[in-house]
Amino acid sequence: MDKTINITLKVWRQRGPKEAGKFETYKLNNISTDSSFLEMLDILNEQLVNEDKEPVVFDNDCREGICGMCSLYINGHPHGPDSEITTCQLHMRRFKDGDTITIEPWRSAGFPVIRDLMVDRTAYDKIIQAGGFVSVNAGGAQDANAIPIPKRDADLAMDAASCIGCGACVAACKNGSAMLFVSAKVSQLALLPQGKVEAARRAKSMLAKMDELGFGNCTNTGACEAECPKGVSITNIARLNREFIWAKLKD
Amino acid sequence: MWLKDSSIGRKLLMSISGLFLVLFLTFHLVMNFAMVFSPEKGGAYDAICGFLGANWYAVAGTLVLAVGFLVHILYAFILTLQNRKARGNNRYAVTARPKGVEWASQNMLVLGIIVVLGLGLHGYQFWAKMQLPELAHQFGMCIDENVLSNAAYGSYHIAQVFTNPIFVVLYLVWFAAIWFHLTHGFWSAIQTIGWTNLVWLKRWKTISNIYTTLVCLGFAFMAIWFYFTLQ
Ligand code: HEM
Ligand code: SF4
Ligand code: FES
Numbered sequence: 001m002d003k004t005i006n007i008t009l010k011v012w013r014q015r016g017p018k019e020a021g022k023f024e025t026y027k028l029n030n031i032s033t034d035s036s037f038l039e040m041l042d043i044l045n046e047q048l049v050n051e052d053k054e055p056v057v058f059d060n061d062c063r064e065g066i067c068g069m070c071s072l073y074i075n076g077h078p079h080g081p082d083s084e085i086t087t088c089q090l091h092m093r094r095f096k097d098g099d100t101i102t103i104e105p106w107r108s109a110g111f112p113v114i115r116d117l118m119v120d121r122t123a124y125d126k127i128i129q130a131g132g133f134v135s136v137n138a139g140g141a142q143d144a145n146a147i148p149i150p151k152r153d154a155d156l157a158m159d160a161a162s163c164i165g166c167g168a169c170v171a172a173c174k175n176g177s178a179m180l181f182v183s184a185k186v187s188q189l190a191l192l193p194q195g196k197v198e199a200a201r202r203a204k205s206m207l208a209k210m211d212e213l214g215f216g217n218c219t220n221t222g223a224c225e226a227e228c229p230k231g232v233s234i235t236n237i238a239r240l241n242r243e244f245i246w247a248k249l250k251d
Numbered sequence: 252m253w254l255k256d257s258s259i260g261r262k263l264l265m266s267i268s269g270l271f272l273v274l275f276l277t278f279h280l281v282m283n284f285a286m287v288f289s290p291e292k293g294g295a296y297d298a299i300c301g302f303l304g305a306n307w308y309a310v311a312g313t314l315v316l317a318v319g320f321l322v323h324i325l326y327a328f329i330l331t332l333q334n335r336k337a338r339g340n341n342r343y344a345v346t347a348r349p350k351g352v353e354w355a356s357q358n359m360l361v362l363g364i365i366v367v368l369g370l371g372l373h374g375y376q377f378w379a380k381m382q383l384p385e386l387a388h389q390f391g392m393c394i395d396e397n398v399l400s401n402a403a404y405g406s407y408h409i410a411q412v413f414t415n416p417i418f419v420v421l422y423l424v425w426f427a428a429i430w431f432h433l434t435h436g437f438w439s440a441i442q443t444i445g446w447t448n449l450v451w452l453k454r455w456k457t458i459s460n461i462y463t464t465l466v467c468l469g470f471a472f473m474a475i476w477f478y479f480t481l482q
Contacts, residue, residue, distance in 0.1 A: 023344065075345055076343065076347030077349065102344055109336060175338065176338040177258070177337065216258070216334035218258065219334070235452055238447040241259055241262075241263075244259045248260070
């Protein structure tokens with residue numbers, strides 16, 4: 001038989017971007033430790049609906065750690081107390097009977113709250129649109145196997161490409177800086193021959209967009225790397241700094 | 252100008268000015284050791300003080316140093332204010348420092364302010380009694396004979412300050428703040444320039460710790476040494 005626990009939730013409720021929010025406390029009984037964190041929130045919402053109350057709004061989609069939608073700040077950590085997993089991969093066995101769990105939205109000027117625990121992360125899309133791509137001329141693409149890439153570069157690019165754009169790095173950062181995300185998106189292309197062509201332009205325009213959208217100045221605290229569900233390394237930030245400084249010096 | 256208009260540019264100003272201050276700190280430490288080996292009036296330490304004095308190169312050096320400090324302090328406040336704004340008005344109810352995040356890295360401004368206070372005291376006790384009166388004298392101001400005759404003797408001023416236990420303790424607190432500031436600041440400055448990768452990031456962190464500890468221990472040792480030997 002599976003184990004069940006009783007928990008208390010403190011959840012941030014906010015009706016809209018401009019309205020003041022506050023914490024509401026809810027009690028949940030007999031939650032299976034085998035359920036996932038988001039399933040636990042589904043149970044809470046079912047309970048709220050049955051009581052004729054407004055359910056808690058939170059983002060989620062794939063529930064398997066690949067889409068980056070789930071974005072909850074749980075007990076002081078983006079994506080909860082476990083390391084290198086997303087909120088949707090967090091399970092209730094991580095908590096004990098009688099625990100109080102505080103759930104907050106990402107808090108950052110760059111990610112305004114839409115409602116309750118859901119924040120507006122279109123800023124990330126705008127940064128990608130500013131240069132996070134490779135321009136391809138019309139016609140057939142070159143056979144990938146015809147372009148040799150050193151194993152080391154391929155690995156580093158793959159590691160950078162594991163970023164799912166969830167925004168935990170911004171949520172964790174005391175400076176509200178998006179450098180880990182931007183550096184991952186710059187690195188995944190800058191390391192490969194296909195991306196090198198536009199590397200300087202990309203670094204400059206993505207960083208300019210990041211600054212314009214009001215994200216902070218990185219001071220290398222490393223909180224982003226520690227909380228990133230994909231373990232993206234801050235050495236990517238060093239690569240972005242290099243790319244950017246070189247590009248500016250060459251201008 | 253990208254140095255002040257982009258976040259990486261502003262960080263680079265912080266980093267270069269910080270590294271410059273680290274370099275200065277190192278020279279200062281080396282110079283101080285002369286006082287350990289030759290504390291007598293007119294000894295090696297006083298020779299260095301006499302060589303620097305209010306000569307044009309020493310004044311130029313002081314000016315460059317002051318600019319370094321000003322840029323660093325100015326941008327410390329600008330960056331911290333911008334970063335607070337980027338964080339937004341709503342603070343988290345629960346926060347936890349993630350594993351691997353240094354305490355110092357989250358308190359650089361506070362540490363810096365302690366450093367400035369120490370700097371004020373240090374400037375008042377040494378610079379204002381050594382280079383300043385000589386400069387004022389050169390500009391034709393009337394300076395007390397006593398003050399002027401002691402101005403070139405660093406050993407005299409060191410003895411004045413470090414025989415007082417209260418000042419020894421204040422200086423030790425100052426060195427501790429510098430230690431915290433630099434264990435993070437040193438590798439952070441290198442990371443800002445972009446000179447790290449998976450291997451070198453760890454190495455730079457280790458180098459920061461060892462280097463900062465040596466420098467701060469050196470200064471602390473001397474403060475205590477002077478207290479016991481110059482009584
Ligand atoms: C002995 C004097 C000092 C030295 C050697 C020094 C050195 C450094 C270094 C190397 C950095 C790292 C730069 C980077 O990460 O790119 C730094 C950062 C910083 N310093 Fe200083 N500093 C000194 C004094 C001060 C003072 C007087 C203040 C301010 C009142 C200050 C405030 C800061 C702040 C807020 C940072 C964090 C910014 C960041 O990490 O980017 N420092 N310092
Ligand atoms: S770098 Fe990590 S924390 Fe930041 S958006 Fe990408 S996956 Fe999320
Ligand atoms: S819901 Fe897709 S990563 Fe969590």
